[in-house]
Amino acid sequence: MPGKDWLPAAVRAVAIDRKLKSGEALFRFGDKTTGFCEVIAGRVRMCRVDRSGREVILFVAGPGETIAEASLFSTVYHCDAIASTDVLVRIYPKQALLAAFEKDRKAAQAFAATLARQVMNLRTRIEQRNIRSARERVRHYLGLNADAGGRSVSLPGTLKDLAAELGLTHEALYRTLAALERSGEIKRSKGKIALLRRRKI
Amino acid sequence: MPGKDWLPAAVRAVAIDRKLKSGEALFRFGDKTTGFCEVIAGRVRMCRVDRSGREVILFVAGPGETIAEASLFSTVYHCDAIASTDVLVRIYPKQALLAAFEKDRKAAQAFAATLARQVMNLRTRIEQRNIRSARERVRHYLGLNADAGGRSVSLPGTLKDLAAELGLTHEALYRTLAALERSGEIKRSKGKIALLRRRKI
DNA sequence: CGAGTGATTGACTTAGATCAATGACCGTGG
């Protein structure tokens, strides 16, 4: 699962794995940037601390997600990264990365392409969150993630995870799916959802 | 306002402005990619049409926003772009861009940096949307957008715009701000919000 | 065989969406 394939082999070769205990800092605001990271296991939160000492969370990264890409283009970090659980991260050293981009423009382009794709996906997720109704939100998701034929959607993880991604409580998601199934709009089976007829609006 | 400063002058020089009537397509799924765009005025929606003919919106871009960055790394578009209002867009031709990146690695890096920063911002916005409570959501926003001293936040546009960005109805935002002010947590003035004492949790 | 987690459903509550009305503040065009 882990091991970003769009990274040049030369960079992957020099990646450093690091373990953190829950609560430990991977880096802190103002530290010199060393590279960007992939979370292998556990969760890391990126956050800042405001004047009143409150921690403001920017983003929490789970397994497979990357953090601090922007740090490649900056000399210091602009937020803290703290382990929220015991964590294993893989660090891709900045100089190796930039050097690779320098000599291999394909690699640089692959990196930019990955970022661009991420921007797209994130925008879509935000758009999704603009939909208030749980039912419509689920429909939006199903519509976007249907397979080529548009007949079914395969669920990657658990329904709980999906609920989190959709910004719903798991209960709300269960109920919504149940309602959609009752109304004959979908049919559920192990790890899959078949899309049946569509009702008008 | 418009005119992306991180773009090489050579590219900005060859940008093409184009007007679209509401409903007109800027490009469609499967079209060969010509470049990426900046919306100067109006709104453009990126969308797909699912098997049942329903339009699924990926993202709607307003003035100052860019679209289709990912198209630079693909030969065809993967969604439709339709004018939601009468629109003026600026198109940055793909070959000019890629050529510029080829010869000027600073330009390529600036582009990647912009994307990386966007990824960061978007993630933060999603995190924000994970906060259910309107009050906490507003606090999160204020905490993140406080000026250096952490004493005040200046409002870029109208409160309505802010409400949209926060994923709240404008009414909910007005009420929340009024409540925060009543409780002495903030003080509002023309285009600014001063942050006063903080209550415990 | 428990312990832990996901899936599911019920009952209840509430925060925020919706609908509605009002006043302030433009810009503009006659």
Added chain:
DNA sequence: CCACGGTCATTGATCTAAGTCAATCACTCG
């Protein structure tokens, strides 16, 4: 210059969908 139409800001009343709390069942894993 002023009336008028438009948008923002604001507040009230009402309603409901989704969150919260809670209980149960099915599984899987040591």
